[in-house]
Amino acid sequence: MNEKAYYGQFGGQYVAETLMNVLNEIDEEFEKAIRDEEFIREYNYYLKEYVGRETPLYLAENLSKKYGTKIYLKREDLNHTGAHKINNVLGQILLAKRMGKTKIIAETGAGQHGVATATGCALFNMECTVFMGSEDVKRQALNVMRMEMLGAKVVSVESGSNTLKDATNEAIRTWAKTAEDTFYIIGSAIGPYPYPKMVKEFQSCISREAKKQHFEKEGRLPDVVMACVGGGSNSIGMFADFIDEKDVKLIGVEAAGKGIDTNEHAASMARGHIGVLHGTKSYLLSDEDGNVQLAHSISAGLDYPGVGPEHAFLRDSGRAEYVPITDAEAMDALMELTREEGIIPAIESAHAMAYAIKYAKEMTENQSMIICLSGRGDKDVNTISDYIAGKGYLN
Amino acid sequence: MRSRIEEHLSKLQKKGEKAFITYYTAGLGGMEATRQIIEAQKGYTDVIELGIPFSDPIADGSVIQQASYEAIQQGSSLRKTFELMKDIRDSGSQQPILFMMYYNTIVNYGIEAFAKKCDECGVDGLIVPDLPLEEQEELQGAIDKYDTTILIQLVSPISADRIPVILENAKGFVYCVSSMGVTGGKGTFHSKVIDYLSDVKKHSKIPVMMGFGIREAKDVEPMKDIIDGAIVGSHFINLMREGNYNPDIAREYVSKFKREIQLTGGRSFCQPLKRNEDN
Numbered sequence: 259m260n261e262k263a264y265y266g267q268f269g270g271q272y273v274a275e276t277l278m279n280v281l282n283e284i285d286e287e288f289e290k291a292i293r294d295e296e297f298i299r300e301y302n303y304y305l306k307e308y309v310g311r312e313t314p315l316y317l318a319e320n321l322s323k324k325y326g327t328k329i330y331l332k333r334e335d336l337n338h339t340g341a342h343k344i345n346n347v348l349g350q351i352l353l354a355k356r357m358g359k360t361k362i363i364a365e366t367g368a369g370q371h372g373v374a375t376a377t378g379c380a381l382f383n384m385e386c387t388v389f390m391g392s393e394d395v396k397r398q399a400l401n402v403m404r405m406e407m408l409g410a411k412v413v414s415v416e417s418g419s420n421t422l423k424d425a426t427n428e429a430i431r432t433w434a435k436t437a438e439d440t441f442y443i444i445g446s447a448i449g450p451y452p453y454p455k456m457v458k459e460f461q462s463c464i465s466r467e468a469k470k471q472h473f474e475k476e477g478r479l480p481d482v483v484m485a486c487v488g489g490g491s492n493s494i495g496m497f498a499d500f501i502d503e504k505d506v507k508l509i510g511v512e513a514a515g516k517g518i519d520t521n522e523h524a525a526s527m528a529r530g531h532i533g534v535l536h537g538t539k540s541y542l543l544s545d546e547d548g549n550v551q552l553a554h555s556i557s558a559g560l561d562y563p564g565v566g567p568e569h570a571f572l573r574d575s576g577r578a579e580y581v582p583i584t585d586a587e588a589m590d591a592l593m594e595l596t597r598e599e600g601i602i603p604a605i606e607s608a609h610a611m612a613y614a615i616k617y618a619k620e621m622t623e624n625q626s627m628i629i630c631l632s633g634r635g636d637k638d639v640n641t642i643s644d645y646i647a648g649k650g651y652l653n
Numbered sequence: 654m655r656s657r658i659e660e661h662l663s664k665l666q667k668k669g670e671k672a673f674i675t676y677y678t679a680g681l682g683g684m685e686a687t688r689q690i691i692e693a694q695k696g697y698t699d700v701i702e703l704g705i706p707f708s709d710p711i712a713d714g715s716v717i718q719q720a721s722y723e724a725i726q727q728g729s730s731l732r733k734t735f736e737l738m739k740d741i742r743d744s745g746s747q748q749p750i751l752f753m754m755y756y757n758t759i760v761n762y763g764i765e766a767f768a769k770k771c772d773e774c775g776v777d778g779l780i781v782p783d784l785p786l787e788e789q790e791e792l793q794g795a796i797d798k799y800d801t802t803i804l805i806q807l808v809s810p811i812s813a814d815r816i817p818v819i820l821e822n823a824k825g826f827v828y829c830v831s832s833m834g835v836t837g838g839k840g841t842f843h844s845k846v847i848d849y850l851s852d853v854k855k856h857s858k859i860p861v862m863m864g865f866g867i868r869e870a871k872d873v874e875p876m877k878d879i880i881d882g883a884i885v886g887s888h889f890i891n892l893m894r895e896g897n898y899n900p901d902i903a904r905e906y907v908s909k910f911k912r913e914i915q916l917t918g919g920r921s922f923c924q925p926l927k928r929n930e931d932n
Binding site (some may be wrong): 278434437 | 725757792810815819
């Protein structure tokens with residue numbers, strides 16, 4: 259057993275033998291890169307000049323007043339391409355370049371990671387193929403268009419549930435065939451080691467900045483830090499620099515879909531069992547025969563039956579708490595943030611917002627929380643409009 | 654005690670025969686059809702791989718993906734396949750049979766309970782394509798408590814310096830993946846397949862079998878002097894599907910393949926490979 263590949267009992271490298279040398283090469287080069295000042299300088303250059311970091315830590319004035327506590331939003335929605343995904347893509351693409359790879363593949367659910375990858379490939383002149391479940395291709399037509407404009411080939415995956423899980427299967431299969439010249443950029447905090455570690459490293463700018471910004475504004479650490487969790491990339495980035503700060507409460511918000519007591523949710527923490535999917539051991543929604551169950555969430559980015567291995571460890575060790583939020587609660591929060599603050603969040607991020615509103619009632623005026631606003635809602639306008647039409651939401 | 658797979662392959666070795674192995678997805682066309690297809694291969698197929706269908710078969714190409722999906726829809730599962738195995742053993746069959754399955758199915762069943770059940774039902778071996786050497790400790794420990802089930806090692810064209818390490822304690826036979834990627838394909842083997850197979854053969858104390866992309870005995874003609882046997886999966890499934898799961902078609906195909914693979918005129922089974930002599 260390769261111990262460094264594990265977070266407690268979670269993680270590992272559950273992949274075909276074909277990929278083991280590939281993973282070892284990536285691991286070696288990644289460890290060198292993050293100790294290489296030139297690599298870090300180049301990465302930080304693109305984060306600043308291309309992505310537009312640092313992103314603001316905005317005190318949501320109206321919500322803070324309404325709920326009687328300080329609610330800060332870490333504005334990842336203001337990044338180039340509209341979400342946190344680009345942070346990780348630039349890190350991995352610079353690593354791919356360093357390794358001499360010329361082709362990039364990626365999976366995508368909501369399309370944000372696909373768009374970010376296609377963007378990075380346009381910038382660095384790499385050949386890009388993005389795998390996307392055919393269901394998501396329909397739900398996220400705008401992002402498909404963006405990826406194609408950026409020069410990426412979008413492969414619509416027709417197998418299983420036709421969503422993120424199946425797109426990931428197909429990306430892994432293609433990778434196993436082409437790993438000699440192709441780098442696979444995983445967008446979530448999942449996959450075989452060292453992927454969960456890489457994604458965390460390249461998303462940790464979120465918490466590094468937020469911690470500093472909160473100090474500047476409040477002169478202390480926040481009481482609570484919160485983020486939505488599908489596979490767990492924005493949340494692991496939001497937690498990273500606070501994990502060792504034991505007084506800061508960490509809360510991950512997973513998608514409860516139509517409710518965790520129905521069969522339509524994506525709450526792998528609340529309702530999953532330990533299992534192995536996409537190269538990693540973690541909590542997983544599976545049936546009694548061990549087949550992976552279809553996840554459901556109104557948000558394509560949270561519609562995933564597993565969760566990153568470090569999150570599973572953070573939960574079992576008691577360091578972080580994970581709570582479910584339903585489609586309906588998330589959509590209410592989305593509208594509330596839009597009306598109160600003039601910010602239309604991604605439906606993914608609205609899950610974190612919904613729990614923040616609930617949790618604010620337990621906090622005092624002088625306490626503060628940071629919510630990771632992982633992405634903006636432009637991509638979701640069609641989904642939101644269907645939801646409102648179906649539910650008569652505005653009435 | 655040696656497993657049924659090891660016993661049988663050692664008999665072949667004495668006879669100087671090459672081995673033939675098929676893969677079939679358990680429950681495709683129903684459990685009864687599966688039982689008949691296994692039965693029909695008696696005397697021809699040396700080892701039978703039964704695939705336990707899984708929802709997310711990442712090491713498989715489109716044929717086995719579809720077969721797994723259909724088998725699940727038709728009610729197939731690990732539990733049902735254990736029942737089938739028990740019936741097969743109760744009927745007195747000594748055919749070497751192994752399970753090819755994904756690790757999640759084992760974790761979900763419970764690793765210790767799974768090993769015990771394999772012993773009870775006479776499962777001779779396991780191929781777990783998403784369980785590389787580094788992750789095998791727990792499963793290996795569990796099956797080692799019984800003398801029945803062995804874990805088969807896989808190697809790939811880019812395993813390189815991992816090959817000797819993987820083969821050190823390998824049992825039964827070594828499964829050489831002929832190409833990068835997934836099961837199936839059109840006999841397009843990795844460009845350096847001969848060098849790679851020779852390297853595996855050089856390090857292996859046990860028979861070396863090649864799989865992925867093989868349809869007919871002639872497909873392995875170029876490497877006949879190196880390998881000890883061939884594995885056919887996707888093509889066999891296509892044949893069964895097209896033949897409406899008729900066991901006679903299975904028998905016809907496997908008897909022909911087994912006959913033809915002996916006629917390659919190459920080095921007989923399991924003799925050491927003389928790489929640096931005579932050429």
